[in-house]
Amino acid sequence: MRLLTPFAIVCLCLFASCGSPRPAAVAPCISIQQHDLTVRWGTEHDSANTVEGYELNAKGELFRYEGDKSDTALKRRFLVAIDQAQYCDVTKTVQNTFLKVQALNVRGIRGRFIEYVNATRNVYLRAVWNPDLQTFQSRDMREQYDVLMQLVPR
Secondary structure: OOOOOHHHHHHHHHHHOOOOOOOOOOOOOHHHHHOOOOOOOEEEEEEOEEEEEEEEOOEEEEEEEEEOOOOOOEHHHHHHEHHHHHHHHHHHHHHHHHHHOOOEEEOOOOOEEEEEEEEHEEEEEEEEEEOOOOOOHHHHHHHHHHHHHHOOOO
């Protein structure tokens, strides 16, 4: 019994330290003016007035949130910290997609969305489309949404 207690303590310490560390600094591709850069994507359900989505910050931390659309402070749950090189690639493709598709707002009962927000530079870009329709105008955003969903752990 005496050996079991130290063994249990060592095992507990090992399991507690196995989580992936969260990054302390922003990704290397982020300039000082982009430290507040946030990319969000998800689905809004207009009939239920709810939203479920994901948020990626400048450190590469991925969060999940869900709740009432009118709630301005939805509770976020940390999922994973993605590789910073991958983060730089993804945010660049999101930015390029917004440069290509400058306006998209096609509503339905459900609405998929992608947001690119840089509060420091006063940039707020948002595209919304109906996921039940495969329109030509939403093609690039649908492809970008699929790329972003690949970041979400299964």
